Amino acid sequence: METVVSGIRSTGNLHLGNYYGAIQNFVKMQHEYNCFFFIADLHSLTTHPTPANLHNNVKTVLVEYLATGIDPEQATIYMQSDVPETSELYLYLNMNAYLGELERSTSFKDKVRAQPENVNAGLLTYPVLMTADILLHRATKVPVGKDQEQHLEMARTFGNRFNRLYNHDYFPEPYAFSFSKNLVKIPGLDGKGKMGKSEGEGNAIFLSDSPEAIRKKVMRAVTDSGPATENQTKPEEIQNLFDLMKVVSTPDTIMHFDELYNKMQIRYGDLKKQLAEDVIIATTPIRERINDIANNAEYLRKVAQQGAEKARESASKTIKEVREIIGFRSF
Ligand code: TRP
Numbered sequence: 001m002e003t004v005v006s007g008i009r010s011t012g013n014l015h016l017g018n019y020y021g022a023i024q025n026f027v028k029m030q031h032e033y034n035c036f037f038f039i040a041d042l043h044s045l046t047t048h049p050t051p052a053n054l055h056n057n058v059k060t061v062l063v064e065y066l067a068t069g070i071d072p073e074q075a076t077i078y079m080q081s082d083v084p085e086t087s088e089l090y091l092y093l094n095m096n097a098y099l100g101e102l103e104r105s106t107s108f109k110d111k112v113r114a115q116p117e118n119v120n121a122g123l124l125t126y127p128v129l130m131t132a133d134i135l136l137h138r139a140t141k142v143p144v145g146k147d148q149e150q151h152l153e154m155a156r157t158f159g160n161r162f163n164r165l166y167n168h169d170y171f172p173e174p175y176a177f178s179f180s181k182n183l184v185k186i187p188g189l190d191g192k193g194k195m196g197k198s199e200g201e202g203n204a205i206f207l208s209d210s211p212e213a214i215r216k217k218v219m220r221a222v223t224d225s226g227p228a229t230e231n232q233t234k235p236e237e238i239q240n241l242f243d244l245m246k247v248v249s250t251p252d253t254i255m256h257f258d259e260l261y262n263k264m265q266i267r268y269g270d271l272k273k274q275l276a277e278d279v280i281i282a283t284t285p286i287r288e289r290i291n292d293i294a295n296n297a298e299y300l301r302k303v304a305q306q307g308a309e310k311a312r313e314s315a316s317k318t319i320k321e322v323r324e325i326i327g328f329r330s331f
Contacts, residue, residue: 001032001033001034002033002034002140002141003033003035003036003137003138003141004029004033004034004036004139004141004142004143004177005036005037005038005133005134005136005137005139005141005142006026006035006036006037006038006142006143006144007038007039007043007080007130007133008037008038008039008040008061009043009044009061010040010041010043010044010054010057010058010061011044011057011061012061012197013060013064013197013206013207013208014061014064014065014068014207014208015186015195015197015205015206015207016186016195016204016205016207016244016247016279016283017185017186017188017195017196017204019068019207019286020186021183021184021185021186022143022145023065023069023070024068025143025178025179025183026065026070026143027069027070027071028179028180029143029179030070030071030074030075031074033141035074035076036075036076036078036137036139037070037075037076038077038078038079038080038083038133038307038311039058039061039062039077039080040080040133041054041058041079041080042080042081042086042087042129043130044057045122046111046118046120046122046123047115047118059294059300062077062079062303062304063290063293063300064207064208064290065077066289066303067207067290067292067293068207068286072306072307076307076310076311076314077307078304078307078308078310078311079304079307079308080133082304082307082308082311082312083136083308083311083312083315085136085315085316085318085319086129086133086136086315087132088319089132089135089136089315089319089322090125090128090129090132092162092322092326093132093135093158093162094125094128096158096161096162097125097127097158099124101154101157102124102125102128103124105126105127105150105151106150107126107127107147107150107151108123108124108127111126126151127150127151127154127155127158128154128158130151130155131151131154131155131158134155134174135155135158135159135162135171135318136314136315136318136319137311137314138170138172139174140172140173140174140175141175142155142174142175142177143176143177143178143179144176145176148176149176152175152176155174156173156174156175159171159173159174160173166326170321170322170325186243186244186247187240187243187244188203188240189202189203189204189205189217189218189220189221189222189240190203190221190222191221191223191236191237191240192236192237202217202220205217205218205279205283207283207286207287207290209287210287214276214280214283215276215280218272218276219269219272219273219276221237221240221241222237223237223241223268223272224237224238226266226268227261227262227266229264230262230264231262234261238261241268241271241272241275242254242257244275244279245257245274245275245278247282248275248278248279248281249274249278250278253274257270257271257274
């Protein structure tokens, strides 16, 4: 069975875009591949979180992934910092990652622009740590989006370089992979682009949002002054609301509002009310599981422990072999 590795940014609450995009694919993937999903808490240190924030973010992400259906009996879900072999492999790989190529990475240049007061070495070697995450389990498939393509290319470069340096065909090449061909894109509520938490207040609906919060956000979604002719093409902000309906509403509901739009009889207030209720129906079971799991310290402890054990089993095997290849041999 092929091995899949994916790192999850530990930056807070999941929204509908995460859920209908990546996470539903993770949930399906876990039955077909040997999956390792980990929370990238070491990576998050590049931004210097406070201990309390770090812990809360990691907990939120763990709880929400479990609530959406990542099954610790199917996939290995772990905290990156619980697997010290990650850091060891990172150190080895750093020895043949070069300053020039690291400085040229797009994500590094973006970070330098975003936080010029904190250009630390961890930021520079972020792709090396990511490579260690992947090669640690000798994974070949990495379910990430376009924005991570350059990092994966670097992972292949570093893995191949290791293989060449030690004249050992050890690490396989990891490639980005999308489990389902037509990834669902969830638009935000601000009338343009996709849902994202950095796109501004009210643009994203979080899985943990209360029904009241959901109603408020949906009612405030950007619309226009209504169709000017019959059967006209919908402008982006209106199409976005219909696209959201596609994932949470019944085909009948969508057809109903589509017809009203085409006949120029639509009342956006009615559409939004319906959309809000359908979002609430879709998210309520998840929100309830989030609350249950967040209050179940014993379950969380068990999941974390079991995940760390499974991850370390695979990781320690790799590290043992890597040490041998490098020449750290016992007397
Ligand atoms: N860099 C990835 C992101 O920003 C997170 C990540 C860290 C990752 N290590 C990884 C993804 C290993 C896949 C594999 O989303």
